[in-house]
Amino acid sequence: MKTQTEAITYSNYINGEWISADGNSLEPSVNPANKNEVVGYVQLSSRAELDAAVSAAKAAKTEWRKLSGAARGEFLYKAANMLESRLDEIAETMTKEMGKTLPEAKGETARGIAILRYYAGEGMRKVGDVIPSTDQEALMFTTRTPLGVVGVISPWNFPVAIPIWKMAPALIYGNTVVLKPATEAAVTAAKVIECFDAAGFPAGVVNMVTGSGSIIGQGIVDHPDINGITFTGSNEVGKRVGQGAFARGAKYQLEMGGKNPVIIASDADLDLAVEGTISGGLRSTGQKCTATSRVFVAVEVYDTFKDKLLSKVRELKVGHGLDAGTWMGPCASENQYKTVLSYIDKGLAEGADLLFGGKKVTSEGLENGFYVEPTVFENVDIKMTIAREEIFGPVLALIKVESFEEAIELANDTEFGLSASIYTKDIGKILAFINDIDAGLVRVNAETAGVELQAPFGGMKQSSSHSREQGQAAIEFFTSIKTVFVKA
Ligand SMILES: NC(=O)C1=CN([C@@H]2O[C@H](COP(=O)(O)OP(=O)(O)OC[C@H]3O[C@@H](n4cnc5c(N)ncnc54)[C@H](OP(=O)(O)O)[C@@H]3O)[C@@H](O)[C@H]2O)C=CC1
Numbered sequence: 001m002k003t004q005t006e007a008i009t010y011s012n013y014i015n016g017e018w019i020s021a022d023g024n025s026l027e028p029s030v031n032p033a034n035k036n037e038v039v040g041y042v043q044l045s046s047r048a049e050l051d052a053a054v055s056a057a058k059a060a061k062t063e064w065r066k067l068s069g070a071a072r073g074e075f076l077y078k079a080a081n082m083l084e085s086r087l088d089e090i091a092e093t094m095t096k097e098m099g100k101t102l103p104e105a106k107g108e109t110a111r112g113i114a115i116l117r118y119y120a121g122e123g124m125r126k127v128g129d130v131i132p133s134t135d136q137e138a139l140m141f142t143t144r145t146p147l148g149v150v151g152v153i154s155p156w157n158f159p160v161a162i163p164i165w166k167m168a169p170a171l172i173y174g175n176t177v178v179l180k181p182a183t184e185a186a187v188t189a190a191k192v193i194e195c196f197d198a199a200g201f202p203a204g205v206v207n208m209v210t211g212s213g214s215i216i217g218q219g220i221v222d223h224p225d226i227n228g229i230t231f232t233g234s235n236e237v238g239k240r241v242g243q244g245a246f247a248r249g250a251k252y253q254l255e256m257g258g259k260n261p262v263i264i265a266s267d268a269d270l271d272l273a274v275e276g277t278i279s280g281g282l283r284s285t286g287q288k289c290t291a292t293s294r295v296f297v298a299v300e301v302y303d304t305f306k307d308k309l310l311s312k313v314r315e316l317k318v319g320h321g322l323d324a325g326t327w328m329g330p331c332a333s334e335n336q337y338k339t340v341l342s343y344i345d346k347g348l349a350e351g352a353d354l355l356f357g358g359k360k361v362t363s364e365g366l367e368n369g370f371y372v373e374p375t376v377f378e379n380v381d382i383k384m385t386i387a388r389e390e391i392f393g394p395v396l397a398l399i400k401v402e403s404f405e406e407a408i409e410l411a412n413d414t415e416f417g418l419s420a421s422i423y424t425k426d427i428g429k430i431l432a433f434i435n436d437i438d439a440g441l442v443r444v445n446a447e448t449a450g451v452e453l454q455a456p457f458g459g460m461k462q463s464s465s466h467s468r469e470q471g472q473a474a475i476e477f478f479t480s481i482k483t484v485f486v487k488a
């Protein structure tokens with residue numbers, strides 16, 4: 001029995017009002033730690049509601065753009081304060097809705113607050129450059145203008161941070177926003193939007209419409225009044241978003257998958273490397289696009305590294321994200337759980353050797369959740385499916401390498417290029433790694449995951465649309481440059 005009576009139904013947020021259409025079906029958002037618990041219900045909206053949200057955003061865009069950056073920033077500061085006042089409650093909802101542990105959820109919510117404050121301050125920073133004209137009497141400079149209405153399509157794995165790192169820069173640079181959050185984490189997203197509502201943004205500046213990807217997501221892609229689309233999620237959907245946006249001349253930005261390598265060189269600090277491999281690969285149950293997936297270990301230290309890794313992995317406590325002491329929570333949904341188990345099966349079928357884990361966790365108290373053991377394979381060939389496709393689960397593939405050059409070559413043998421790390425003390429190897437690795441995030445003696453809000457974030461190859469999010473880089477997507485030439 002699902003505990004429906006306690007679950008709240010969340011509405012869409014359109015033109016400053018919480019609105020539910022009469023005919024909408026509702027989607028239960030289920031706790032992945034206990035599939036019998038419904039965290040809340042969200043609207044499975046129709047295109048008509050998306051149209052209403054886009055119309056509101058379109059109507060609000062001119063007045064919003066005409067505010068000063070500092071005035072827009074004030075609203076972001078207020079949203080940050082609201083989120084801060086609800087940090088514990090929103091983090092708990094996140095843990096219940098998508099499974100990550102409470103400390104991780106609190107950390108993510110705090111990150112959302114910091115992102116809002118960073119971009120609030122951005123309203124006071126420079127937007128252009130003065131460029132010398134060949135005409136001595138003229139003034140030439142660049143300024144920037146917002147895109148207009150921005151559609152935000154976000155995933156479930158960072159249900160606070162990702163919507164915020166897309167919405168905050170969109171808003172500070174003068175755009176209005178329609179958010180379509182992942183259905184799997186839409187209750188948490190609705191609580192974030194409650195904070196924007198409480199901050200008093202003018203009606204229509206911020207809107208949220210929940211519903212299926214194929215209707216509301218695709219509706220954003222196709223909508224003629226949406227001028228820019230920012231997306232994070234799978235490569236399959238991302239490509240569709242990009243193609244649809246391109247076909248109608250909308251600007252788009254895609255952040256997609258990863259198959260991130262870590263290289264453990266023969267001179268690495270192995271304890272540090274083990275810690276970074278476990279944290280990078282298994283934190284958040286491996287559900288990060290920056291998660292460590294392929295572990296290339298120098299032959300000289302392979303056995304020692306493997307033993308140290310396994311002894312630590314054995315100690316990891318899997319459990320409910322709200323329980324103190326839990327290190328790793330469940331997969332975020334039944335779909336994700338089945339996907340991860342099917343990749344483990346493929347690993348076995350294709351001949352990789354399972355060193356640890358690989359099974360569902362059904363111990364007492366966890367039998368109704370989507371728990372998978374932290375899993376480590378060895379003797380993984382670079383051509384195997386588990387070495388090529390994004391698993392998005394707690395699975396590490398160990399690959400022994402004979403040389404540093406082989407490690408770099410194999411690390412680059414992937415269609416993805418989001419993040420990569422190396423553990424070594426050798427400055428020559430460090431510099432070669434920085435130069436030769438195909439990745440947008442290059443990390444030395446640090447895990448592959450670990451994104452700082454003030455720095456550009458994005459990948460090479462098929463991991464992104466070659467654009468960058470966050471930090472000062474966000475201005476490139478959320479604005480267009482005007483080159484101005486003035487003569488008296
Ligand atoms: N790079 C990353 O950070 C992420 C990567 N992934 C990868 O994707 C895999 C699948 O996860 P999944 O949640 O299905 O990812 P999706 O790419 O399906 O979902 C991401 C977002 O896109 C929406 N969406 C779905 N279909 C469409 C569409 N046709 N047009 C526009 N928007 C759409 C989703 O809505 P809805 O939720 O309603 O389906 C969600 O808001 C994972 O296993 C992982 O490998 C997933 C999440 C994040």
Ligand SMILES: O=C(O)CCC(=O)C(=O)O
Pocket residue numbers: 157158232287288289290449450451
């Ligand atoms: O590693 C992080 O903090 C961000 C990861 C991310 O953007 C993602 O998984 O979508």
